[in-house]
Amino acid sequence: MEKNVIALVGAGNGGKAILSDLLKIPGAEIRYVCDPDEKAPGIQLAQEHGITCCSDSCYRSLIQDPEIDLIFEVTGDDTVFEKLVEIKTPRCSLIGSSGTKIIFHLLEAQEQIRQQLVEYKMDLEDKIIERTEDLERANQELGHKMDEYATLNEKLQEVNNQKTRYLLQATHQLKAPFAAIQSYTDIILEGYAGEITDRTREIMSKVKVRCGLLANSIKEMLELANLKSCVRENLKMEKEGLKGILKKVLAKTNILAVNRNIKVLLEDFEGDDQVYGNRQQLEIFFSVLIENAINYSHDDSNIEMAITRPRNVLTVAIKDYGIGIAPHNVGRIFEEYFRSNEAAKQHTNGNGLGLAIVKEIANIHSFNIEVHSNLGEGTTFFITLGHSVGETNKDKNV
Amino acid sequence: MKKIYIIDDDKDIVESLTIVLSGQGYEVKAQYNEKDAVTNVTEFAPHLIILDVMFPEDDGAGFEMAREFHQHDSTREIPILMLSAVNAKGDYAGTFSNKDRDDSWLPVKEFVEKPINPRILIEKVKELI
Structure with missing residues (x-):
């Protein structure tokens, strides 16, 4: 960056003060300090900084140097100011005592702001260090806690x-x-x-x-x-035809339905949807759900089953018009050994393990189950099995 | 009279089998552990071996015995009917599926699940001898 060349005329206390401030400005080159008194305080400061000092009242150095951009007049003497007006080159600016005083105050104010900023920055840095240390301590404590939880979890x-x-x-x-x-x-x-x-x-x-x-x-x-105790990685998982599994399960459970004149109506049983899973577990899964639908249906009623593919996600719905589930029990039906009073009355031979088995198999296969039920009206199980084409539940997280 | 040799550690199951099979005119002999099985079977020379899968000392001892019978000339040709306390949904379901019933790995002709249904047992025995 090209620097502004400055000359200072008058090196008393005021001159020294403005010189101190000007020396801090990176874009300013103080080339001359002039004062008839060679012992003026500003002269000493200028000499310490290797600035050319001149004491002649004709300001020859200033006249001879065409590079001077700005002259500060700090003597307060009008004749000096007038003299400088005469001798300065047209491109050179001249600032008199009163203007210099204002600039001095501005520079002082700037310096104060700078110092405040420095203090603020240091304070901020201290606070950052303090908070970082707090965070590190908290992080360490969290790490210890996590280790403790991991050990507890393992146990x-x-x-x-x-x-x-x-x-x-x-x-x-x-x-x-x-x-x-x-x-x-x-x-x-x-x-x-x-x-x-x-x-x-x-x-x-x-x-x-x-x-x-x-x-x-x-x-x-x-x-x-x-x-x-099943480890999914050790389980034989293959693509299985969904329709085949459901038909096999329905053939096995048919006698239960026929004995009570319950009709199982199949909707949308076309297509060859594949589900990724363990064949044996898939058969148990649908057996429990279909047997439950029959067991908790009223005699002479219907059960509706449908395979749907909303947004390409394979879903099986099993809907019965049986005893239904009270709202406060819907969230409990997958608990081991849980049986509602209504369920125990309707199907005395149940043991409350069927849906716990269904839940475990759903977890292993990443199936999602939604239950919609109204007491006295019936229940629908919506089972989401994964994507119906190509990608299946194989790619979903358990 | 056709002879059947039973190997099962459960004396009640052996007794159940014996009641049913003796009633059908078979000569039945049994042992309750896996010791000296090849020697005992060779000596009795049965037409059929009924063999349990699980023994107290070894869960899969029945499979090992079946393979041992297959390795000896004196017992290789005797058909084996295997008993399993787990049904078609249970642990050994895959073992008895057709693709796994390879003579070198599992030289077993048939299997019957426990509890023993007398009619199914008689049906399967008659198929084999």
Whole structure:
């Protein structure tokens, strides 16, 4: 940047003061300081900064230097000012004592502002350092807490896994003696152990029914425990035809519906939609939902099932016109062993594990389930299975 | 008289099987653990082996025994009917599917699930011998 060349005439206390301020301006080159008194305070300061000092009253140096842009007159002597008016070149500006005084005050004010800014900046920096330290401490504390939570979580997971393992062992151990009881019952009932009376047959038939219910509970406990300990990465997941799975499940559950004159109406069962998942779990998933729809329907009613693809997302809807669910119970139906009073009255043989199994399978497969229900009017389950073409729930987060 | 050899650690299941099969005129013999199975089967020379999957010492001992029978000349040709305490939805469902029923890996002809349904048992035994 090209500097403005400045000359100062008058180096008393006022001259020294303005010189001090001018020296701080980066764009100013103070080339001359003139005063007849060689010991004037401004002269000493000028000499300290290597500025040319002149004491002649004719200002020869100033006349001879055409590069001077600006002269500050600080003597307060009108004759000096007039002299300078005469000798200065036309391109050179001249500021008299009163103007110089104003500029001095401006420079002083600027200096004060600058100092305040410096103090403010330092204060701000101190505060930033302080807050950064606070944040670092908070961050460290958070890190410790997170470590503690992670350890706690691991412990909880281990306890949960242990519980699941015990449950698996216990149900396996229950299954074996139970299978023996059921085998003996069938042998007696079917006459392989000799003739039996009608009364014995009647009692053994009741034993068989109760055994069947208990066996089903054990089977579902085992299924749930297996699902809870299931690692998705170890599961055989493939693209499966949705229609095929639903038809197989419907064939199996058909007898339940027929016995109570319940019609299962299928809508939009065209197409070959694929769902990505574990075949065995998918069959259990839809079996529970369809069996529930039948079990909680009224006799002689309909169940409507539809496959839809809103915004290319494959969705199955299962709607019954049965007992429905009270609003305060809708959020609880997926809890293990939860049964509403209405459900327990309608279907005495349930155990409250079916929808807990459904929830586990939905979690494993990243399915989404929405339940719409009105007490006394029926329930609809909307199951979102993933994208219907190409991309499936395989790509969704669990 | 056709002979059937049962290997199952559950004495009640063995008794159930024995009641049904003896009633159908089969000669039945059993052992309750996996020890010396090849020697015992060779000695009895049955027409059919009924074999459980799970044993107290080893969950899958039944599978190992089936493979061992397949490796010995004296037992290779005897058909094996496997018992499973888990049904078609259970742990071993995949094991019994057609694609897995490879003679070298699982030389088993049929399986019957527990609890034993006498009519299904008799049907499957008659299919095999």
